[in-house]
Amino acid sequence: MNVLAEITNLTKIYDKNKMALDHMNLTIPRGKIIGLLGPNGSGKTTLIKLMNGLLEATEGEVLINGCRPGPETKSVISYLPERTYFQNNMKVSELISFFCDFYKDFRPERARQMLANLNINEDAKLKTLSKGTKEKVQLIMVMSREAQLYVLDEPIAGVDPAARDYILRTIITNYNENATVLLSTHLISDIEKVLDEVIFIRSGRVILQDTVENIREYRGKSVDAYFREVFAC
Amino acid sequence: MAWNLNSDRPIYAQILEVIQLRIISGRYRPGEKIPSVRDLAAEAGVNPNTMQKALSELERNGLVETQRTSGRMVTEDMEMIQETRSKLAREQVSEFIDKMKELGFSKEEVVELLEKMGGEDA
Numbered sequence: 429m430n431v432l433a434e435i436t437n438l439t440k441i442y443d444k445n446k447m448a449l450d451h452m453n454l455t456i457p458r459g460k461i462i463g464l465l466g467p468n469g470s471g472k473t474t475l476i477k478l479m480n481g482l483l484e485a486t487e488g489e490v491l492i493n494g495c496r497p498g499p500e501t502k503s504v505i506s507y508l509p510e511r512t513y514f515q516n517n518m519k520v521s522e523l524i525s526f527f528c529d530f531y532k533d534f535r536p537e538r539a540r541q542m543l544a545n546l547n548i549n550e551d552a553k554l555k556t557l558s559k560g561t562k563e564k565v566q567l568i569m570v571m572s573r574e575a576q577l578y579v580l581d582e583p584i585a586g587v588d589p590a591a592r593d594y595i596l597r598t599i600i601t602n603y604n605e606n607a608t609v610l611l612s613t614h615l616i617s618d619i620e621k622v623l624d625e626v627i628f629i630r631s632g633r634v635i636l637q638d639t640v641e642n643i644r645e646y647r648g649k650s651v652d653a654y655f656r657e658v659f660a661c
Numbered sequence: 662m663a664w665n666l667n668s669d670r671p672i673y674a675q676i677l678e679v680i681q682l683r684i685i686s687g688r689y690r691p692g693e694k695i696p697s698v699r700d701l702a703a704e705a706g707v708n709p710n711t712m713q714k715a716l717s718e719l720e721r722n723g724l725v726e727t728q729r730t731s732g733r734m735v736t737e738d739m740e741m742i743q744e745t746r747s748k749l750a751r752e753q754v755s756e757f758i759d760k761m762k763e764l765g766f767s768k769e770e771v772v773e774l775l776e777k778m779g780g781e782d783a
Contacts, residue, residue, distance in 0.1 A: 600699070600702050600703050600706070601703045621666060621705075621706055622708050624708055624710055624711075640711075644671045644672065650669045
């Protein structure tokens with residue numbers, strides 16, 4: 429298997445008693461669209477932040493292309509955080525030049541095309557956009573890079589179902605065959621058809637990593653139904 | 662023949678059925694080129710690898726052929742298309758008969774009902 433990221437024994441303790449990741453082991457292959465699924469507080473965002481070098485691990489390590497998170501890995505990972513971080517008084521067009529400056533793999537023409545498809549005006553200031561539109565803009569920026577790994581933290585939660593479909597189609601058509609998309613979500617039924625694999629995490633540990641088709645074939649249910657069964661409260 | 666992939670069964674199997682139906686119904690004609698994996702995946706809203714798997718399976722059973730230079734096309738073997746059509750029809754009928762049995766219908770009653778309703782439609 430062609431490995432893109434290797435996570436070994438990864439542990440993150442926030443307070444003395446709050447263990448967000450508990451000696452997690454995980455291998456992320458190239459060329460897949462992978463769903464990172466787990467209930468609230470299971471460690472999804474902590475894992476994502478550790479992969480992006482935004483947190484320091486208490487123990488264990490993350491290797492992306494064999495490197496620890498740092499400038500090299502940031503140049504190959506396109507990250508969509510949970511919250512938007514853009515300056516509200518920026519225009520969409522300024523954001524595009526901002527991304528051009530920051531990332532040499534950014535493709536402005538691709539971003540402009542997607543903005544046009546979603547009828548988002550480039551001259552609009554971000555603060556004039558609705559919450560959902562802002563999320564779309566941010567996702568467009570992230571998907572317009574030619575990265576090796578796209579890490580999307582809850583990419584579709586705030587957008588309407590029609591835009592959700594567009595975004596999923598964008599993910600399918602835009603990512604290249606050697607790149608991997610890792611996305612966390614609660615909206616499993618909307619997204620499972622575009623996934624190759626799913627990772628279920630609970631209490632900071634991986635409890636399942638399998639293909640969507642295997643789950644359907646051998647458990648006789650959709651990933652959504654299986655998730656509800658595994659994580660039943 | 663929209664992509665109604667709402668069942669809990671494996672997705673590639675559902676995709677395969679849609680494409681099969683498109684071939685049998687003539688939406689994809691014999692010898693016609695089939696859209697690329699990526700285009701079909703985007704149209705259906707599914708993972709490209711899943712679409713690839715469905716097409717490979719169709720290739721394996723002969724309904725779809727690969728041309729080295731021009732991608733995939735529908736077979737020109739009309740007999741095979743007809744065979745697939747009859748096979749699917751038999752599956753539908755046997756599913757229907759099972760359901761009618763559950764409703765307590767005898768074979769004679771089913772035939773009688775079919776004739777009566779067929780007459781109404783005509």
